[in-house]
Amino acid sequence: MKLFANRYKVHRRLTQMLPGQVVTRNHVQVSSLVYDEPPSKHTRYKVGGVLYLLLTATGSVLYLVVVSPSMSNDYWWPRFNTTSTQTFIADLYNFLLTTPTTGSFDLFSTTSMIRKEYSSSSTFIGMHSSAARAILLRPLALDAVVPILRSVDLFENMRTMPPPCWLDFNRTFEMAHTARHQVLCNDRRQSNAALYLETLLRNVDSTDLSSSLYLDPLQSTIFHVVEAISVDGVRWMARTVNHTWLPVAQEVALWQAHGLSYFQNQLQNLFHEGLRNTVTIVSALGMRGYVTIHNIPFENRPKGAWSTGYAYCGFWNDLEAGAWTATSLIRSAPNAFEVMGNDWDEYYCGTSGNVATALIRSNLGPLTTIDIYLVSLPPVLTALYATFLNQLHNTVMLQPQAYMQLTEPTLEVLPATWKHQDAVYYGGNPLCCYGNPMPYVQPSFGYYDDCGAQDRHEINMARDSVLFAMFATVMTSSDQLTSVCALTTGPAMFTSCMQSLLPASAVFTTLLKAPLEALRPQLTQTSQTIAGLNVSFIQWATIAGVDQVLHQPMITSSSTSSWSFIGWMTMFDWANGQREVYSFQGDLNTYVLMSRPNPPL
Incomplete structure (x- = not known):
């Protein structure tokens, strides 16, 4: 005091x-x-303020450290970047789109496993070039087609339309290239709206038609002719050419009233189909962002790569041919193209050729009159593929080392019955019509095959497809695998094959055989469905001086067939989008062909 x-x-x-x-x-x-x-009250405030600033700054720094992985992107997703997380999401969605998976899924479950290196700065999204074709070439619903036709001008529609079977919905005026093909149209095609020219003409703008470069050839080869043939032609012209668009529902009802139930286009490879897929990511703040998971642009391919021109040269070229020869595309016209002594194959391709050309014409049918339809992936195969991969991923996680050490050589293989010492082979693609004789078997059809090179037929022994084939054929013993490797050409390839299959057999027997037994009923159903499709490889060949077509089903009735092992590997590739199946329907025959693998993007 x-x-x-x-x-x-x-x-x-x-x-x-x-x-x-x-x-x-x-x-x-x-x-x-x-x-x-003792310090005053004012001094204590100063000290407290300094401490507050220090703690606040420290907390702010710590907060930034904690949230910086999330704040580095617009989605508030920790450590999200383009080469790892975004690429993985895209790959996963692209994979799931090949399976029957619907609804929600767990990103961290084994069903979401993708075997790929994502740590590299140059990692890219895996896309299948066939994805757009799988959508556009399957049978489409009519109510989806009408708006698409109306959104595209006549010129663009003309470029991708298939060869018409009829002009009108009443099938009064037939338009197939040949009499045999018209029979095929009448027997198989009546429900397909894509094969009626009226389908297109009703759904293009009238002013577009009247100002089109195609108007003159349309008038000279079709319109004037049908008006001159009958009153039905006059009536058809009046209601079709000068028309007003109906509401989509009414237009579809009109199509259905004439027996049309779907729209399916045919394959062409002059104009590459494009596809862009996106997924929406919703952040914790409710903000939406869009990630592109698939983006292949539409493009005009070089004319030299247009191999499907040997199946059909395009309707615009038919119009030009009719105008040039002063003939009609209507089969019943007095000046019809064929009636006037013309031949479509000869007009487009000439009379020259070789053994391959002659074999195609005499076994499949004339060139430029071949319909190519996509064979859609059977749902049972898709389901089996997805279930198999799910079980594979669950099991492989237990012993990944043995699985990852499996080798994946690329081997030259051919069916045992095709091996002949004195044989020469011209190819297995019906659109490569001028193949030279070679001492080796060549690949099947491929969308990107421009017929410029005659390659050897090879198959990659990818570990997943090999394990799938072992599951499907139950071929795991050394003797059975020896018979598979005997399909290769030469001792070096045989050795490489055995070095690949024997370790794969050990992995399958140890890890997968027991868990996959529950899938046997599903496999049986899938085998029956695939057998009904008759999916095959073919080859034009000369054996002992005899020109012939070699034919090999991919899946034979014997489940333990050596070639069936290869066939099931291709079925796995079909299921994951690496291969496609197309039906080549000519005047004389039909070939359902498994394609070669599409090149990676």
Whole structure:
């Protein structure tokens, strides 16, 4: 108390000093006692403020450290980047689109496993070039087609339309290239709206038609002719050419009233189909972002790559041919193209050729009159493929080392019955019509095959497809695998084959054989469905001086057939989008062909 009292007295004396007075030594000594007293309330506020600033700054820094992985992207997704997370999401969605998976799924389950290196800065999304074709070439619903036809001008529609079987919905005016093909149309095609020219003409803008470069050839080869043939033609012209669009529902009802139930286009490879797929990511803040998972643009391919021109040269070229020869595309016209002594094959391709050309014409039918239809992936195969992969991923996680050590050589293989010492082969693609004789078997049809090179037929022994084939054929013993490798050409390839299959057999027997037994009923159903499709490889060949067509079903009635092992590998590739199946339907025969693998993008 005395100390504070002294402080009070000193303070009073200091404040009472007159201006100019000097503070004595005693005053200073007494005033020094002030610095030894406890801190004031004001000082504590200062210290607290400093501590607050330090803690706030520290907390802010820690907060930024914690949230920086999330704030590095627009989705608030920790460590999300384009080469790993985004690429994985895209790959996963693209994979799931090949399976019957619907609804929600767990990103962290084994069913969401993708075997791929995502740590590289150059990792790209895996896309299948066949994805757009799988959508556009399957049978389409009529109510989806009408708006598409109306959104595209006549010129673009003309470029991708299939060869018409009829002009009108009543099938009064037939238009197939040949009499045999018209029979095929009448027997198989009546429900397909794509094969009626009226389908297109009713759904293009009238002003577009009247100003089109195609109007003159349309009039000279079709319109004027049908008006001259009958009253039905006059009536058809009146209601079709100068028309007003009906509402989509009414237009579809009209098509259905004439027996049309679907729209399916045919394959052409002059104009590459494009596809863009996106997924929506919703962040924790409710913000939506879009990620492109598949993007292949539409493009005009070089004319030299247009191999499907040997199947059909395009309706615009037919119009030009009719105009050039002063003939009609209507089969019943007095000046019809064929009636006037013309031949479509000869007009487009000429009379020259070789053994391959002659074999195609005499076994499949004339060139430029071949329908090519996509064979859709059977749902049972899709389901089996997805179930198999799910079980594979679940099991492989237990012993990934043995699985990842399996080799994947690319081997030249051919059916045992095709091996002949004195044989020469011309190819297995019906659209490569002028193949030279080669001492080796060549690949099947491929969308990107421009017929410029005659390659050897090879297959990649990818580990997943090999394990799938072992499951489907139950061929795992050394003797059975030896018979498979005997399909290769040469000792070196045989050795490489055995070095690949024997370790794969050990992995299958140890890890997969027991868990996959539950899928046997599903496999049986799938085998029956595939057998009914008659999916095959073919080859034009000369054996012992005899020109012939070699034919090999991919899946034979014997499940333990050596070639069936290869066939099931191709079925796995078909299921994951690496291969496609097309039906080549000519005037004389039909071939359902498994394609060669599409090149990676």
